[in-house]
Amino acid sequence: MVFADQVYPASTKPEDVLVAVQYSQMDYFYSDVLLRGKYPNYAFRYFEEQGIDISFYEGDEEVLKNTADFLS
Template identity: 45%
Template sequence: MASALATQIAHEVNPQNQVGCMLAGGNFYPYSCKPEDVWAALEKDRENLFFIDVQARGAYPAYSARVFREKGVTISKEPGDDEALKHTVDFVSFSYYASRCASAEMNANNTNAANIVKSLKNPYIGGQRMGMGYRSTGPAHHHEHDVRPLPETAVPGGKWPGAPKTW
C-alpha cells in the first residue's frame, strides 16, 4: 500500500515523475533437474518476486492466497485498498550480487546467505565475489520482464547510472 500511495502522490505532483521499485538479487536456479528442485526454485522465485508483483501489477499474484493460507497469514483490507494498489510503479530495477540455487533438500548445513537470501551455492560456476558465487551473465538471466512488461534496469551496487559517486 505504501508504494502504491507514494506512486499515486508522485504522479499527481508531476505526471512526468517516474517511480520504480528495486529487487536485490535475481532468479533461483534449480540445484538439479529433479522435479522437486525445479519446484523449489519456482517457489523461491515467487517468494523473492512477490512484492515486485504487487508493485508492478497492481494486485496480489494468484498464488498468494495459497501461500497466505499455508503460512496462516491474514491480510486485512480497507475499502478502496484494491483500487489504490492499481497505482503501479513505472519501472523495475534490480541489483545482482550472486547466483542462487534452490533445492527441496535445503538445510542449514548446505546453504549460504547469498545477498541475505538463503540459497545453495551454484556448483556450476567458479567465480566468487564477497564469498558468493558470481556469474557475469547473471543479470542478463533475470526473467522479471517475462511477467511484468515494464522497463528494467540493472543498478550495480544499488546505484543507478548517473548517481553521484559520493554515495
C-alpha cells in the same frame, strides 16, 4: 531496486524445480504488487500455508492499481 540471487533446482526432478520456482516467486512478491497492481495468486497461497491472514478493506484493491512506471 530489486536484488535477488539466482535459484537453481537441486536436480531436474519436478519437485526440485517447483521448490526453486516457489522460492523465487516470493523474492519478487513486492515488485509484482508494485508493477501489476494486485497481489499474485502465489502470494495468497503462501500466506494461507503460513497461517498469515491478509485482510483487504474497501478501496484497498483500487489503491493497488496505482502502479509504478519503472523498476530497476
